[in-house]
Amino acid sequence: MTPYPATLGVILAGGLARRMGGGDKPLLMLQGQTLLGHVKQRLAPQCGCVILNANGEPSRFIATGLPVVADSVPDHPGPLAGILTALEWTARNQPAIEWVVSVPGDTPFIPADLVERLHAARSTAQSAVAYAASGPQEHYTTGLWPVALRHDLRHALTVKGMRRVEDWAKAQGAATATWPIEPFDPFFNINTPEELDAASTMLSITSLLSRRFGNDGCGEQEDCDD
Ligand SMILES: Nc1nc2c(ncn2[C@@H]2O[C@H](COP(=O)(O)OP(=O)(O)OP(=O)(O)O)[C@@H](O)[C@H]2O)c(=O)[nH]1
Secondary structure, three states: OOOOOOOOEEEEEOOHHHHHHHOOEEEEEOOEEEEEHHHHHHHHHHHOEEEEEEEHHHHHHHHOOOOOEEOOOOOOHEEEEEHHHHHHHHHHHOOOOOOEEEEEEOOOOOOOOHHHHHHHHHHHOOOOOOEEEEOOOEEEEEEEEEEEHHHHHHHHHOOOOOHHHHHHHHHHHOOOEEEOOOOOOOOOOOOOOOHHHHHHHHHHHHHHHHHOOOOOOOOOOOOOOO
């Protein structure tokens, strides 16, 4: 039983990965596991269920065991489309769940207390939404969004032409939850081959630390029917 309301997790993998040279960046391998596998392993214990937002042929993600949901608006308008897709999917398929947390598929070190602290931040600030920060850096795509705001978001995206998650989050009076960047940034994200190498080094260090000092909070998720 979590100390916060039931929350669906969406892993955002709908981008074009241009800086990586295209292809499915979340399927790149990081020490024997895909980036998606790392993200899922950290997110699943925090959420009632997890879905994958990705475009194109869904069968290439079959090994993840996650429901794959394509953008509900056309032409790759950016991560807001992935958030909208998850809010609408949840309203349709998991009507008892009122919250969605979004995490990019290229961020393999998300914290084990992500969802708990995002809920705490929006509840303390009495805000409708919350997003993550680390040190001075804000991570708008790692955020907590109420399913009830799906109509507002669809309007912002398709009628007003809004594109930046930052703009929509701030229009809702977003709260922020901030994590330290020492010993490393838990929202380190991978855009280039060099950053994939850096992540491998970071993973070696965290594995060593968790073997020495204990559990890293990873576990299994419940079933998530679509
Ligand atoms: N659903 C959806 N997600 C997107 C879209 N564009 C980007 N994203 C996701 O938003 C997050 C941040 O995206 P970016 O870093 O801007 O794009 P990227 O595809 O990861 O990489 P670049 O193309 O190199 O910028 C990633 O999780 C992307 O998968 C989109 O049009 N639709």
